[in-house]
Amino acid sequence: MIDAVLGSSAGPWIAILALALVTYLCRASGVMLMSRVHLTPRVERGLRALPGSIVVATALPTGLSAGLPGLLGLVTAAGVMALTRFELAAVLAGMGVVAVGRVLGL
Numbered sequence: 001m002i003d004a005v006l007g008s009s010a011g012p013w014i015a016i017l018a019l020a021l022v023t024y025l026c027r028a029s030g031v032m033l034m035s036r037v038h039l040t041p042r043v044e045r046g047l048r049a050l051p052g053s054i055v056v057a058t059a060l061p062t063g064l065s066a067g068l069p070g071l072l073g074l075v076t077a078a079g080v081m082a083l084t085r086f087e088l089a090a091v092l093a094g095m096g097v098v099a100v101g102r103v104l105g106l
Contacts, residue, residue: 063094069101 037043063074077094081087 066098068106069098072101072106073098 059074059077063070066073073094076097077090080093081090084090
């Protein structure tokens with residue numbers, strides 16, 4: 001219906017503007033909500049653990065669905081991260097192991 005009123009070329013712009021608005025509202029609401037939260041040591045620990053848990057929640061299912069190369073890549077990335085504490089090195093090592101595994105037909 002919107003396309004009929006604004007023309008078919010307006011659809012992508014409407015989607016971009018809607019996504020920008022939703023992104024802004026999510027970020028702004030997070031700031032507003034956190035301004036009302038009392039930062040106890042327990043809450044601070046939870047907030048510090050959040051980025052790592054998000055990475056695990058997104059990388060683990062993807063790696064496991066990739067079969068043996070994905071599993072080996074996850075183990076490699078975790079090992080490199082534990083040794084170096086450098087995210088880029090861990091990601092590159094994990095991706096390298098997955099690539100080599102796929103080239104070898106695993």
